[in-house]
Amino acid sequence: MPTDPSYLRKFSCFQDLSEDQSEAVAQLTTAICFPLGHLLFEEGKPAEHLYLLAKGDVEVLYKIGDEGPVRVDIVSGEEVVGCAALVPPYVNTATVRSLSEIEVLALDANDLRKLMKEDCSLGFSIQQQIMRMLLDRITNFRLEG
Amino acid sequence: MPTDPSYLRKFSCFQDLSEDQSEAVAQLTTAICFPLGHLLFEEGKPAEHLYLLAKGDVEVLYKIGDEGPVRVDIVSGEEVVGCAALVPPYVNTATVRSLSEIEVLALDANDLRKLMKEDCSLGFSIQQQIMRMLLDRITNFRLEG
Numbered sequence: 001m002p003t004d005p006s007y008l009r010k011f012s013c014f015q016d017l018s019e020d021q022s023e024a025v026a027q028l029t030t031a032i033c034f035p036l037g038h039l040l041f042e043e044g045k046p047a048e049h050l051y052l053l054a055k056g057d058v059e060v061l062y063k064i065g066d067e068g069p070v071r072v073d074i075v076s077g078e079e080v081v082g083c084a085a086l087v088p089p090y091v092n093t094a095t096v097r098s099l100s101e102i103e104v105l106a107l108d109a110n111d112l113r114k115l116m117k118e119d120c121s122l123g124f125s126i127q128q129q130i131m132r133m134l135l136d137r138i139t140n141f142r143l144e145g
Numbered sequence: 146m147p148t149d150p151s152y153l154r155k156f157s158c159f160q161d162l163s164e165d166q167s168e169a170v171a172q173l174t175t176a177i178c179f180p181l182g183h184l185l186f187e188e189g190k191p192a193e194h195l196y197l198l199a200k201g202d203v204e205v206l207y208k209i210g211d212e213g214p215v216r217v218d219i220v221s222g223e224e225v226v227g228c229a230a231l232v233p234p235y236v237n238t239a240t241v242r243s244l245s246e247i248e249v250l251a252l253d254a255n256d257l258r259k260l261m262k263e264d265c266s267l268g269f270s271i272q273q274q275i276m277r278m279l280l281d282r283i284t285n286f287r288l289e290g
Contacts, residue, residue, distance in 0.1 A: 062287065062288065064288070072287040072288060073287050073290070086276065087273055087280060088273070093284055120265035120266065120269060123265075124265060124268050124269060124272065127269065127272040127276060128231070128232055128233070128272065130276060131232050131272060131275060131276060132233075134276065134280065135229065138279065138282055138286070139239075141283070141286035141287075141290070142217035142286075143207065143209070144290075145286070145289075145290075
């Protein structure tokens with residue numbers, strides 16, 4: 001079921017969209033709850049969704065050497081997860097699993113990519129907000145390091 | 146003096162541009178060498194250039210608490226430095242200084258932002274490549290952590 005556009009605009013990466021643009025993105029967005037331990041997506045597999053984490057925590061895991069997936073990060077609060085869905089070759093670079101009950105908005109990546117290409121100002125605006133978010137994450141890593 | 150467009154396309158963030166687009170970006174790009182200890186830009190100041198580091202190493206510094214700038218990272222090789230120049234409010238989030246003699250391509254940020262807005266497919270393409278680069282940096286931080 002499509003999401004309420006005004007709910008969508010609460011997330012920073014959609015705050016600059018016009019009403020029509022939020023309406024179009026809302027059409028390809030579904031609000032879902034998942035229990036603890038749910039696999040949102042897996043490293044190396046096609047990135048089929050971009051997730052807005054509305055509530056709860058997820059862990060980020062990488063396969064390192066011959067080991068199985070190892071936790072390298074935790075993402076909490078109102079964050080975007082699965083940005084690889086917006087960057088060619090659109091393959092997940094990590095595995096992400098819920099560490100609690102979580103509430104997400106799941107955006108169909110194929111439809112979103114199509115929409116961002118068709119409506120260039122929408123695409124540009126979403127990219128810019130995601131770049132801001134990625135730069136903030138890099139700042140955090142640098143300050144923690 | 147504008148740069149050779151074919152040189153520009155060696156950098157991953159410009160590799161997808163058409164000939165005309167590279168030509169337009171080359172017009173606002175200058176190749177410069179700086180000595181060791183040169184301040185490329187300062188935290189909190191308007192971001193006036195995007196730099197492509199062609200050769201050499203730079204250090205990234207942050208003001209932490211009451212301390213002066215503290216080194217939190219080193220960037221080397223063919224990397225982009227100063228991405229804050231592409232994201233509102235276009236203010237440098239760090240100070241960057243050369244750790245060796247360096248060779249950079251300096252892109253005028255005002256002109257680049259204008260060009261990216263006017264030619265949306267150019268803007269989209271550059272932003273996509275920069276997102277890829279930022280995601281790769283995040284992966285590196287996670288794996289080092």
